[in-house]
Amino acid sequence: MLYKQIRRNKYKTILVVCIYLLLFAIVGALVGYYTSGDFLYGIILASIFGFFYTLFMLFQGSRVVMYMNDAHEAPYEEYETLYTIVKNMAVLAKVPTPKVYVIQDDSLNAFATGSSPKNSAVAVTTGLIKKLNRYELQAVIAHEMGHIRNYDVRLQTITITLASIMTFLVDMMFRSRRSSDSNAGFALVGAILALIVAVVIAPLVNLAISRAREYQADATAARLTRNPMALISALNKISENPKLDNVPRQSAGMYIASPLSSEWFSTHPKMEKRIERLEELLK
Secondary structure, eight states: OHHHHHHHHHHHHHHHHHHHHHHHHHHHHHHHHHHHSOHHHHHHHHHHHHHHHHHHHHHHHHHHHHHHTTOEEOOTTTSHHHHHHHHHHHHHHTSOOOEEEEEOOSSOOEEEEOSSGGGOEEEEEHHHHHHSOHHHHHHHHHHHHHHHHTTHHHHHHHHHHHHHHHHHHHHHHHHSOOSOOTTHHHHHHHHHHHHHIIIIIHHHHHHHHHHHHHHHHHHHHHHHHTOHHHHHHHHHHHHHSOOOTTOOGGGGGGBSSOOOSOOSSOSSOOHHHHHHHHHHTTO
């Protein structure tokens, strides 16, 4: 079952990358036409920038994502219990022990990132450490180990990278001035279409895969800990205060609960639904 899930997630990664590359090319072409009147220029620019940035993220993605989310590597002396829990859950999940980060925030949340289990990392808020008991914290870490073991972290890293680049290209487009006013009406329509692709369609692609990943990670946590009630209790507490300030929208889907104050397209299933599925495991 595990290997089938990993294989499915690898296929999903390829599919999502292909879809994003198509959207990428569309945005690049529209940006190129709007800024210079040349579709091909935009596609080439987007392709070169996208290739090198994706390559960089695959090797250094964990550090970049942690920096984006204001997470810092946890001092072992101060967070020894957390390190012990992470190590124990990694052994149970049969994955290398990830690096451990903390976010100095009173909210209750956590996430995992990395391009593969070998270079993965987990981050938790200080509020989560303070409010959850040991069993609940184990369940949350086990949930993140599920994402790592199932290669969800690689998929998320790639989608964050490509979404960030599309947002950058659209931002560059609206900051630029066209060298010619010919076909200005068509260029404006193209700009609007590029904005729709980057802001609406790309998040919908991510939405299509992220909700299923959360259910799978919850089930993995229940199996690893053999204690679904611990995760149920943790999710109930997290649902009371999951919001963080200054979280990049692109990385919101990584968290165990949405850290955003408001979302057009929620990347997570409703907490009640997740708890209901876990309660079914108790029957």
